[in-house]
Amino acid sequence: MxxxxxxxxxxxxxxxxxxxxxxxxxxxxxxxxxxxCAALSVVITAGIVLSMIGPTISFLGQVxxxxxxxxxxxAPSFAxxxxxxxxxxxxxxxxxxxxxxxxxPVGLLSAIYLSExxxxxxxxxxxxxxxxxxxxxxxxxxxxxxWFLHPLIKNLFPFLGDWRSxxxxxxxxxxxxxxxxxxxxSVADDAMKAVPRxxxxxxxxxxxxxxxxxxxxxxxxxxxxxVASIVLAGSRAVGETMVxxxxxxxxxxxxxxxxxxxxxxMTAYIAGRATGDIPVGTLAYDTLFAVGTLLFxxxxxxxxxxxxxxxxFRELYD
Amino acid sequence: xxxxxTPRRVRPATDVARSATxxxxxxGTRRGRATSTxxxxxxxxxxxxxxxxxxxLIVFMFAEGGGRLxxxxxxxxxxxxNPGGAGYRPAILGTLWVISGVxxxxxxxxxxxxxxxxxxxxxxxxxxxxxxxxxxNLAGVPSIVFGILGLAFVARGPLGLGFVAxxxxxxxxxxxxxxxxxxxxxxxxxxxxxxxxxAIALGATQWQTTRRQVLPIALPGILTGVILAVARAxxxxxxxxxxxxxxxxxxxxxxxxxxxxxxxxxYNYSTRPQDEFRVLAAAGVIIMLVLVLAMNxxxxxxxxxFETKYxxx
Numbered sequence: 133m134x135x136x137x138x139x140x141x142x143x144x145x146x147x148x149x150x151x152x153x154x155x156x157x158x159x160x161x162x163x164x165x166x167x168x169c170a171a172l173s174v175v176i177t178a179g180i181v182l183s184m185i186g187p188t189i190s191f192l193g194q195v196x197x198x199x200x201x202x203x204x205x206x207a208p209s210f211a212x213x214x215x216x217x218x219x220x221x222x223x224x225x226x227x228x229x230x231x232x233x234x235x236x237p238v239g240l241l242s243a244i245y246l247s248e249x250x251x252x253x254x255x256x257x258x259x260x261x262x263x264x265x266x267x268x269x270x271x272x273x274x275x276x277x278x279w280f281l282h283p284l285i286k287n288l289f290p291f292l293g294d295w296r297s298x299x300x301x302x303x304x305x306x307x308x309x310x311x312x313x314x315x316x317x318s319v320a321d322d323a324m325k326a327v328p329r330x331x332x333x334x335x336x337x338x339x340x341x342x343x344x345x346x347x348x349x350x351x352x353x354x355x356x357x358x359v360a361s362i363v364l365a366g367s368r369a370v371g372e373t374m375v376x377x378x379x380x381x382x383x384x385x386x387x388x389x390x391x392x393x394x395x396x397x398m399t400a401y402i403a404g405r406a407t408g409d410i411p412v413g414t415l416a417y418d419t420l421f422a423v424g425t426l427l428f429x430x431x432x433x434x435x436x437x438x439x440x441x442x443x444x445f446r447e448l449y450d
Numbered sequence: 451x452x453x454x455x456t457p458r459r460v461r462p463a464t465d466v467a468r469s470a471t472x473x474x475x476x477x478g479t480r481r482g483r484a485t486s487t488x489x490x491x492x493x494x495x496x497x498x499x500x501x502x503x504x505x506x507l508i509v510f511m512f513a514e515g516g517g518r519l520x521x522x523x524x525x526x527x528x529x530x531x532n533p534g535g536a537g538y539r540p541a542i543l544g545t546l547w548v549i550s551g552v553x554x555x556x557x558x559x560x561x562x563x564x565x566x567x568x569x570x571x572x573x574x575x576x577x578x579x580x581x582x583x584x585x586x587n588l589a590g591v592p593s594i595v596f597g598i599l600g601l602a603f604v605a606r607g608p609l610g611l612g613f614v615a616x617x618x619x620x621x622x623x624x625x626x627x628x629x630x631x632x633x634x635x636x637x638x639x640x641x642x643x644x645x646x647x648x649a650i651a652l653g654a655t656q657w658q659t660t661r662r663q664v665l666p667i668a669l670p671g672i673l674t675g676v677i678l679a680v681a682r683a684x685x686x687x688x689x690x691x692x693x694x695x696x697x698x699x700x701x702x703x704x705x706x707x708x709x710x711x712x713x714x715x716x717y718n719y720s721t722r723p724q725d726e727f728r729v730l731a732a733a734g735v736i737i738m739l740v741l742v743l744a745m746n747x748x749x750x751x752x753x754x755x756f757e758t759k760y761x762x763x
Contacts (some may be wrong), residue, residue: 169562241496269685371592
C-alpha cells in the first residue's frame, strides 16, 4: 500500500513504522476496563482480609490468643462464656480425615481407570456423571446423609459407638468424602492424562503390562498433580458447611473423637450462629470473624500448597 | 537451570526401567494376570462407589418426596401450620431474583477478566501474576467465608444494602466469579493462535481481533462455564445463611426486599421435627436437582457438540 504523497520509483522501498496510523483511545479505554474487571478479584480478596481483621483484633483484645487457640471448652454463647477453639477445630479435623479416607482411594482408583483403562466411549459417560455429582447442591447431599446414610452406616457398623444421637460426624465425613470424590478424580485424571505418551510407550516397548505402566510409570510421573488433587479436596472438605451442618449437627461442641456422635465444626459454628441478627461490635459478632479468620488461614495454606504442586507439575510436562 | 531439572526427569525413566524388569519377571505368569484382573476389579469398585452414591441420592429423594410433587408445590407459600399444603413459591422467586443478579454480575466481570488475562496481560508484570495467583486462591476459599464478607461489607458496612436479595446476589457472584474466570480462560486458550495471529497481521487491533475472531469461537466454551457456575450458584446455601436468606418469607420477594432461596428453605423445612416437613424438604430437593441436572446436561451437551464440531476443521 502506497500513499499519494510517497515518492514513486525512488528506488528505496519506504517502510512505514509498525505503529498505529492514529491513536486509538477506544483500545486504551477497553484495555483499562478489562484490567479493572481482573483487578476486582484482588479487591475481593482484600475485602475478605479487611472484613476479618478488625473484628478479629477486637476479639483478641477481649480473649487472650493462648486461651483461644489452646482452650478445650467452646461455649461462646453461655452465660459464663469460654472461647477455647480446639473442640470445633478437632471437629473440622475429623471431617477432613474421614472424608479423605473415603475420597482418596475412590477418587484415585477412578482417575487411574478413566485415564489409563477406560475407552473414549466409557469416558464420555463417566466424566459427565462425575461432574453431575460435583454439581449436586450440598444441601441435598447433607439431607441424603442425614436420612439415608446415617441409618445405613449405623446398621452396617453398629460396633463403632453407641449411635445415640441422630447426628454423626463419621456419617457427615463419608458424605463430604462423596462430595469431593469428583474433585480428586478430575484433577488426578488431568494430571495422568498430561503425562507424555512417550513414557507409556517406552514402558510398553520394554515389555510392561498395563498394570505396571499405570501404577509404576504414569502414577509416579503424575505424583505432583495427584498430591495437588488431594490437597485441594482437603481444602474443600475443611470449608464444607451445609453437609456438616445437617448431618453432624451444629450444637453441643465437645472435644470428642467418637465418630457416632454429632460434633460442631468451624464452618457449622459460623453458619449456625450467624443466622440470627447478631448486633455489630458485640463479642458474639467478633467471635464469628475470629473463627472465620482461622478457617480462611487454614484453607489459604492448603490452596497455596496445592497451587505450588500444580505449578511444579506443569513445569515438568508443559 | 538444567542441572536442577535433570533428577526430576530421571525418576520417571528409572520407573520405566524398573517396571519393565518387574514385568519381564511377572508378565504372562498366572500370578501377574491375577493381579491385573484384581486391580481392574478394585478400580471398578472404587468408581462405582461414587456412581452408586449419586444414583442412590437421586432414587432416595424421589422415593421420599416424589409423592408430594404437584403444582401447588410451586405455587403455594410456606406454612408452619399446614405443611401438607405448603410450597416453595417465595423461595423459587427468591432464587430467580438472586440468580438473575448473579448472572448480570458474573458474565461481564468474569469474561472481562478472562479476556484481560488471556489477550492483554503481559506475564512478566508482577501485578498480572498477582491477579492470576489471587484468582487461583480465591477459587479455593470456602463459601462460608464469602458469607462473612457479604455480612460485613455488603449487607452491612460500606455497601450497607441490608439483608435483601441483591446482597445475596453480590455475595454469591463473588463466590462463583473465579470459576467463571478460569472456565472462560480455558475457552479462550483453546482458540488456535493462528486465527488471532492472522487478524493481527492483517492490521486489526487487539480488541477487534478479540471481539470478532476470538470471542465467537470461544463463546460455547464460555457459555458452558457460565452455566456450570450458575448451576452451582442455585444450590449454594451456606453464604446466604449469613446475608439474610433464613427469613421465613410468605410474600413474593423482589431485588430489594427480604428474601429466601430454594436450598435455604429446604434446609429450613428439614430442621422441623414433623414428618410432613421431611417429605416437603425431599420434594424441594427434587425440584432443585431437576433444575441443576438440566443445566449441567445443557452445559455438557454444549461442550461435546462444540468440541466435535471444532475438531473437524
